[in-house]
Amino acid sequence: MSKPTLSSSLNPEKAAFVAARTVAAQRALAELSDRYSPVPLDEAEVIVALGGDGFLLHALHRFLPRRLPVFGMNLGTVGFLMNEYRAEGLDDCLRQAVAMTLTPLRMRAETAEGEIVIALAINEVSLLRESRQAASLRIKVDGVVRLDPLACDGALVATPAGSTAYNLSAHGPILPMDAGVLALTPVSPFRPRRWRGALLPRAACIEFEVLEPYKRPVSAVADFHEVRDVRRVTVQEAADSPITLLFDPEHHLEERILREQFLA
Incomplete structure (x- = not known):
């Protein structure tokens, strides 16, 4: 920014x-x-x-x-x-x-059937459960597992520009434009119940792995571009756009x- x-x-x-x-x-x-x-x-x-x-x-x-x-x-x-x-x-x-x-953020989503979809997000990339069952996610930051598992309705990565939108509604932090960070925010976390998210360097690579993609299906959304039934989603800043x-x-x-x- x-x-x-x-x-x-x-x-x-x-x-x-x-x-x-x-x-x-x-x-x-x-x-x-x-x-x-x-x-x-x-x-x-x-x-x-x-x-x-x-x-x-x-x-x-x-x-x-x-x-x-x-x-x-x-x-x-x-x-x-x-x-x-x-x-x-x-x-x-x-x-x-x-x-x-x-x-913006660049989302790379891999579906359960192996399709690869790439899309940009100005506000946020969000993962959301598709069914009545909670999503089960493993979260890596720069290749290091940081949370395994997160049981939740979903999770999102927000830019400073998008931090006052869905991220704020999910009780994530408001980010100043020049803060140099991204907000990683859970949506209705169940386990660990008290985890409220993290602030990550803007250059970080965040990877979400859906642990039970067929039993607990998850969709990924980059602003308004939705990809259903994802298995793995990576999110990084798109410095070239x-x-x-x-x-x-x-x-x-x-x-x-x-x-x-x-x-x-």
Whole structure:
């Protein structure tokens, strides 16, 4: 994760708009398109995403291969990763925006049938039980067995950007953007009952082995990409796939995460 920096090199005249299918987002898309002159997606140098956090995640994944910076405007519910929607002064907002570089996680999942699936996650990689029976997991960090077994509903590895999402709901820690760590958090642990997770170096390789994949099936999810019936899952930072998010200077992501730790 990088410190926020000014994105003054952005050219607002090379902005393209994408919007969720909600009424509010589509109305905003029409309003902005009337006020400005968006370019086609294949000519864009910056993306303005209109919707909620879920739509923004989809947009970040969609444009990741082109390394395009994304400026999100909230027309959803929470909007933690978004900026406030306003139609006026969008050009100035883009010129004055603060850029934050995020490093996603790379999930390599092997299914019980031997299929290999690789996917990226901006928020977290999570393993979740598929049936009424608890999952049974062996956890290795950099090749060393650290927990054997963990009986639980699941477990997840979260980035700092994703630490306030599912990770926080599972009672994991909120991570400052420049902390240099990942959160390994159990979901409803049964044995060991009092284990509450670990903070790991960002370069760590975390491996989950599903001990009874047929009796206690488990799925793995990288953000919204689900792989069913996994046998082994490894998670590492994808340093070769950086993502750039743009924020209003007074509401950049580092400040939001810090503020989140003081909410009652």
